[in-house]
Amino acid sequence: xxxxxxxxxxxxxxxxxxxxxxxxxxxxxxxxxxxxxxxxxxxxxxxxxxxx
Amino acid sequence: xxxxxxxxxxxxxxxxxxxxxxxxxxxxxxxxxxxxxxxxxxxxxxxxxxxxxxxxxxxxxxxxxxxxxxxxxxxxxxxxxxxxxxxxxxxxxxxxxxxxxxxxxxxxxxxxxxxxxxxxxxxxxxxxxxxxxxxxxxxxxxxxxxxxxxxxxxxxxxxxxxxxxxxxxxxxxxxxxxxxxxxxxxxxxxxxxxxxxxxxxxxxxxxxxxxxxxxxxxxxxxxxxxxxxxxxxxxxxxxxxxxxxxxxxxxxxxxxxxxxxxxxxxxxxxxxxxxxxxxxxxxxxxxxxxxxxxxxxxxxxxxxxxxxxxxxxxxxxxxxxxxxxxxxxxxxxxx
Amino acid sequence: xxxxxxxxxxxxxxxxxxxxxxxxxxxxxxxxxxxxxxxxxxxxxxxxxxxxxxxxxxxxxxxxxxxxxxxxxxxxxxxxxxxxxxxxxxxxxxxxxxxxxxxxxxxxxxxxxxxxxxxxxxxxxxxxxxxxxxxxxxxxxxxxxxxxxxxxxxxxxxxxxxxxxxxxxxxxxxxxxxxxxxxxxxxxxxxxxxxxxxxxxxxxxxxxxxxxxxxxxxxxxxxxxxxxxxxxxxxxxxxxxxxxxxxxxxxxxxxxxxxxxxxxxxxxxxxxxxxxxxxxxxxxxxxxxxxx
Numbered sequence: 001x002x003x004x005x006x007x008x009x010x011x012x013x014x015x016x017x018x019x020x021x022x023x024x025x026x027x028x029x030x031x032x033x034x035x036x037x038x039x040x041x042x043x044x045x046x047x048x049x050x051x052x
Numbered sequence: 053x054x055x056x057x058x059x060x061x062x063x064x065x066x067x068x069x070x071x072x073x074x075x076x077x078x079x080x081x082x083x084x085x086x087x088x089x090x091x092x093x094x095x096x097x098x099x100x101x102x103x104x105x106x107x108x109x110x111x112x113x114x115x116x117x118x119x120x121x122x123x124x125x126x127x128x129x130x131x132x133x134x135x136x137x138x139x140x141x142x143x144x145x146x147x148x149x150x151x152x153x154x155x156x157x158x159x160x161x162x163x164x165x166x167x168x169x170x171x172x173x174x175x176x177x178x179x180x181x182x183x184x185x186x187x188x189x190x191x192x193x194x195x196x197x198x199x200x201x202x203x204x205x206x207x208x209x210x211x212x213x214x215x216x217x218x219x220x221x222x223x224x225x226x227x228x229x230x231x232x233x234x235x236x237x238x239x240x241x242x243x244x245x246x247x248x249x250x251x252x253x254x255x256x257x258x259x260x261x262x263x264x265x266x267x268x269x270x271x272x273x274x275x276x277x278x279x280x281x282x283x284x285x286x287x288x289x290x291x292x293x294x295x296x297x298x299x300x301x302x303x304x305x306x307x308x309x310x311x312x313x314x315x316x317x318x319x320x321x322x323x324x325x326x327x328x329x330x331x332x333x334x335x336x337x338x339x340x341x342x343x344x345x346x347x348x349x350x351x352x353x354x355x356x357x358x359x360x361x362x363x364x365x366x367x368x369x370x371x372x373x374x375x376x377x378x379x380x381x382x383x384x385x386x387x
Numbered sequence: 388x389x390x391x392x393x394x395x396x397x398x399x400x401x402x403x404x405x406x407x408x409x410x411x412x413x414x415x416x417x418x419x420x421x422x423x424x425x426x427x428x429x430x431x432x433x434x435x436x437x438x439x440x441x442x443x444x445x446x447x448x449x450x451x452x453x454x455x456x457x458x459x460x461x462x463x464x465x466x467x468x469x470x471x472x473x474x475x476x477x478x479x480x481x482x483x484x485x486x487x488x489x490x491x492x493x494x495x496x497x498x499x500x501x502x503x504x505x506x507x508x509x510x511x512x513x514x515x516x517x518x519x520x521x522x523x524x525x526x527x528x529x530x531x532x533x534x535x536x537x538x539x540x541x542x543x544x545x546x547x548x549x550x551x552x553x554x555x556x557x558x559x560x561x562x563x564x565x566x567x568x569x570x571x572x573x574x575x576x577x578x579x580x581x582x583x584x585x586x587x588x589x590x591x592x593x594x595x596x597x598x599x600x601x602x603x604x605x606x607x608x609x610x611x612x613x614x615x616x617x618x619x620x621x622x623x624x625x626x627x628x629x630x631x632x633x634x635x636x637x638x639x640x641x642x643x644x645x646x647x648x649x650x651x652x653x654x655x656x657x658x659x660x661x662x663x664x665x666x667x668x669x670x671x672x673x674x675x676x677x678x679x
Contacts (some may be wrong), residue, residue, distance in 0.1 A: 003647045004611060004618075007551070007640070009559025017678045047559055048607050081564045082634050102632070103570075112570065113600045187418060187502070249418075277424040279448060281574035283632045297592065297599045310599050313572070318590050367574050367630035368444060369416040369423035 010047050014039060054228070055214045055238035061097070065089055065141055067231045071176060072137030075108055077101040086140065097180050100144045100189075100359060104289035108140060109171050110154060112286075116167070116296075118306035131306065133170040141178045145201035146191045146357040148179045150289035152203035156351045157292050167309075176223060179204035180215065185247040188360030190373055193252045196357050198245040211240035250373050254380060255354065262345035264384050266337070274375055275336035277368045282313030284339070284362035284370070290355050293319075314338050340375055390438040390490060393531045394462060397488055398433040407460040407486055411449055413442040420498030420510075424449070438462075440507035443495040443515075445626045447471050447580045450480050458484050464492040466515070468524035469622035469658030470580035476661065477620070479583045489527030491535045494519065515625025515638070518543040525659045546636075547643045566606040568633040575627035575637055581617040581657075588612065614640040619648050619667035622658030651675050 002012035016035055020028045056064060068074050074089040077096040084096055085103035115131040143151075151172075158168035181199030185191075191198050200207040205224035208215035217235055219225040228235075285291040295312035298305050312319060315336075320329035329335045347355035356372060363371055388396070398410045409428045414435040416423035422441040426449075427433055446461055447470025453459060463471060468489060474480040494516035496507045520543070522535040550558065573589070576582045588596045589609065597612070598605050614637075621641045628638040648655060652666035652674065 001615060004615060004640070004644060006555075007547075007558065007643050008562040008607070008611060009555045009557070011555065019678075048604060081568055083568050113602060273426070276426040277449075279574065279577040281577045281630075282570070282572040283574050283630075286570045286572050287632060295599060299598050299600055308600055310601060316573075363417060365632040367578060367626075367632075369421050371417045374417065 011042060011045075013042060014045060053238060053240075054217045054232075054235040055211065055240055056208070056217055056235050057214050060234055061095060062091075063234055064231060065095070066091075067234060068139045068141055068176075068178065068227075070230075071139050071227070072174070074139045074141050075105065077142045086143075089141070095142060097142050098184070099182075099186055100146070100361075102287065102361065102365075104147050104150065104287070104359070104361070105140050105143055106147075106150065106154070106289050106292075108138070109151065109175065110158075110168060110292060110294075113308055113310045114167060115306045115308045118304070120304050122303050133167050135170050135174055137174045137176075138171075139176045139178060142180045143177055143204070144359075145179055145181060145198055145204075146189075146196050146359040147289050148177060148201040148203045149196050149357045150359070151177065152201070153290045153347075153351070153353060153355060153357070154292055155203075156353065160351075176206070176227065177204045178206045178208065178227075180208045181210045181242075182245050183210040183212075183243040185245055185249075186360060186364075187247075187249045188364040189248060189358060190250040190252075190360060190363075191358035192245070192248060193250065193373070194255060194354055194356050194358035199242055209242050210245075211238070211242055214238060214240055216240060216242060250360075252373065252377065255376065258376060258379055259345045259348040259354070261379060261382075261384065262341060265379065265382065266341070268382060268384065270378060270382050271333050271337040274340075274370075274378070275332040278315070278332055278336050278370055279368055280315050280317055280332060280335065281367065282311075282315055283365050283367065285313040285315055286311055287361040287365055289359055289361070290343075290357060314342070336370075340372070340379075343372070344376070344379070390532050391436070394436045394438055394488070394490075395433045397529070397531070398427055398436055398460065399430045401460040401486060402427070402430040402433065407458045410436070410460040410462075411446045412436040412462045413438070413444065416441075418498075419504045420496070420501065436462075438490065440494075440496040440510075441498075443513055443629065445470050445578070445580070445624045447474060447624075448578050448626075450474055450485065451580070451583045452479050452585070453484050455481075455484075458486070460486045460488065462488050462490055463524050463527065464490055465519065465521035465523050465525065466492075466622070466624035466626070468526050469521060470624055472526055472658040472661055473580040473620060473622050474583060476658075476665070477581075477583055482661075487524070487527045487529075489524030489530045491523045491530070491532050492516075492519075493522065493535055513625075513629065515629050518623075518625065518638070518642075520623070520656070521659065526661065544642055544646050547639055547646060550639065550643075562607070563603060565635050566610055567603055568635055569601070569606040569610065570633060571601050571606065571609065572632060574630045574632065575635075576613060578626045578630050579617065580622060580624065581620040582613070588616075610635075610637070610640065614644060617641065618644040619655070619665045620657050621645065623656075 002015055005015055006012040018031050065074055075086040076089040077086055078093050080087055084101035086105045086108060117128055117130045119128045158165040199209045205221045206227050207218045207220050219228040293312045293314055294309045296309050298307050321327045343355040401407045409426055411426055413422040414425035414437060420441055422439055424444050424446055425435055445467045447467050475482050494512045496510040497513045498510050520540045597608055625638055648666055655666050
């Protein structure tokens with residue numbers, strides 16, 4: 001998916017996938033927190049889904 | 053009659069630009085279509101373009117009203133219909149007739165579609181006739197004049213090195229007066245359009261014959277190779293079916309209408325799950341009935357103008373001209 | 388006997404013997420440079436069937452979820468046969484339901500632009516045929532004609548590699564211009580053998596994956612999603628791109644993903660081996676896990 005997005009010009013870092021079990025609550029929380037920071041650091045995305 | 057040299061087309065368009073935004077047939081990203089004119093753009097006048105100007109008067113997606121819905125507090129705002137003056141230059145006679153047919157749908161029989169009307173009232177049509185037909189053209193077989201059709205305000209007729217210029221409406225006469233300095237007097241003759249590879253007659257009998265052919269087995273055969281895409285309907289300059297949908301983002305959204313195709317498998321699917329056209333047979337039959345029987349019954353005009361776009365682009369070569377031939381030859385049990 | 392004559396004879400035989408309910412092949416279309424799908428139900432109509440350099444349509448799309456009690460005779464080139472394998476693997480068709488007459492293919496011709504009738508050999512090959520790596524049917528009950536030598540087409544990913552050299556913004560502009568053209572006719576989806584879902588996500592209006600509005604954002608969503616949905620299952624028949632009325636280079640996206648899947652999971656050609664499992668439809672313990 002990342003490679004596809006990169007191919008059409010979207011920053012692949014905006015899409016991440018993780019495999020987390022329902023019982024790995026801490027890992028889930030940590031991952032989402034990290035992901036949120038990573039995405040915020042990239043700035044607003046104006047590509048794809050441009051809202052009319 | 054009045055005429056203009058073909059070499060002066062750019063000047064003519066420049067003059068038309070005073071009337072509003074001018075749409076001209078041109079190539080964009082490998083597709084030919086109508087788009088706003090800019091100085092230097094290569095205007096395509098020697099043949100028709102792939103995307104008809106239907107989209108200018110009847111956009112593929114058109115917002116109607118927007119809303120904000122916050123629990124029980126709802127506010128609805130109408131989307132203002134663009135009322136800017138515009139000119140469609142270079143529209144071919146087949147497409148001119150298709151605009152006339154769209155007028156019948158959107159402006160007559162007791163209801164005026166505001167969206168269409170506002171745009172149409174502010175649009176001038178300056179047509180350019182054809183001296184040479186494409187292999188896929190068959191307008192003459194559908195009772196369309198390849199040089200000039202009723203519905204244009206100003207008509208340019210191909211006379212070789214120059215275009216004859218005729219005002220067809222009041223608005224056209226006013227326009228003619230404004231561009232008079234570009235025109236000259238000419239005794240040139242309209243060129244008889246050549247190059248038609250598809251020619252047939254007897255289209256007048258088809259609507260009548262179809263009245264007795266709803267259950268005819270011919271549709272079982274014709275429908276088989278269709279893949280139910282929307283290419284024919286979307287490229288067709290007269291097709292005008294639309295759906296109404298909503299786009300929402302959180303608490304806000306807007307309602308819009310968009311082109312729909314009777315060829316899509318879910319076109320006739322209704323709430324509750326009933327589908328009045330469950331298979332390709334019903335849908336393909338519907339398409340040709342609409343073009344060749346229902347529309348003539350309602351409006352006294354065939355709904356096909358012979359532009360040939362469906363014929364050129366159907367992925368499986370479903371050919372309306374061939375089907376018309378099959379209809380004419382079909383045996384119908386008397387009754 | 389020419390291939391056309393063999394096809395007609397075979398069709399007559401299959402219909403007369405009652406082995407099949409009907410035959411799907413090609414007949415002459417509107418113009419000299421068109422051959423179009425035809426359904427033949429009676430042996431007497433078998434004379435409609437032809438084989439020439441314009442039999443480009445892939446016929447596999449007509450077999451999706453064929454009624455259980457029906458049996459169909461089908462003429463297949465390499466690309467068509469891969470489509471059939473796709474359907475069988477996706478359980479949209481049973482092998483016993485089709486009698487496949489394979490025809491090795493030297494490539495179909497594109498008459499775009501040619502006005503005067505000319506020898507097909509004078510015309511350029513169809514784009515998808517230039518890129519084709521399976522000219523010989525990969526599955527068949529009987530073969531008509533001599534197998535074709537398979538040329539090395541490993542350079543068919545070149546256009547994808549060229550695009551990858553562009554900057555992100557250039558890539559975005561390129562694809563935005565292409566997707567802007569899309570009129571959402573769904574010819575690509577409807578003709579694709581890999582697109583065989585009973586209910587396509589696009590038609591699930593209530594759910595809201597995809598909106599019916601035709602604008603750049605929705606078009607981007609559609610094309611990227613469709614490419615991802617067929618990823619690993621696309622048989623490279625090229626029909627989507629060929630049939631697109633707006634000439635969108637759909638196969639560039641599909642080939643990009645084929646390239647990536649080859650790199651991540653090993654060389655894999657979908658639709659060739661009936662027994663092979665699609666790489667994205669199975670799990671191996673040595674699968675790359677870049678995201679873990």
